[in-house]
Amino acid sequence: MIRPRVLPRPRKVQKVPFVELYAGRLQGVVSSGSDEERVYVSYFEAGTGNFYCSTNNNRPCGGLRGSPCKHLVELLNEGVLQYGPARVIAYLGLQQAEPDKVRAGGELLRFIKGGPHKVEAGMVFSRFLTYLQYVSVAPTGVPLPDMAWFVR
Template sequence: MTAAATSRRSVIRPPSLARPRKVDKVPFVELYAGRLQGVVSSGSDEDRVYVSYFESGSGNFFCSTNNNRPCGGLRGSPCKHLQALMTEAVLQYGAPRLINYLSLGADPATARAAYDLLRFIKGGPHKVEAGMVFSRFLTYLHHVGLPSTTLPIPEMNWFVR
């Protein structure tokens, strides 16, 4: 497909990643509203997902099910769901961008993996409602399911060109 044809498409292919993202484990990762947030699948129950986030600046974080039950592994430090979220975010956005976005004190030249960034998370658990993040995930799933087209998609008219 030519560059001109690609620029007219409503759905475009993302840039290549170092390895494919584990979308079965972490189907949704985004930088939004001053947070790294996303949805992480449960390791023990295929019907359960967790909504996890890291807050920029404060370093606060939280993890709960989509119906606001706190994660059992959240005991003062990031649980395995938060660690998985950070791992996939490093792959999706790159460590330097996350360091900048989350206002971490890490050196972008040496911090490359999620473990390197998690050491700089200085906040603690801070509960927020999971509904907003989960709603954004469901909207994302809807948009991913739309067929490719060169025609405008009315429900996406808020995107800035």
């Protein structure tokens, strides 16, 4: 049995409701600080260090001016909290970072050498909506066809 990591503090799911290591990226959805109806889709790409942040409607983040914006920093912080510094560092290919010395994800920014690189937000946002669909499923003893791939 795989035991979940004990987090040093609870995740800020209201601020960063979705974070994952997937498709060669640390990616997720970050809530807007100024508009509760708006969310941003953000990512850091493994290997290249490229990053991007836009609304779920593909409008670029106003804080993205050649360097990571506050949404990207929040994503990195919650990613390190969720997965641990060693796993995020290894996944993103930040060999020069020392996992034992990382207390927050924002400390990894100095090792990320990429720049802004636009990708469509649809894939990440779609994964988030699917995640929300399963979070809202009421507990049941009846098999769910969509989740039949889970091993008991």
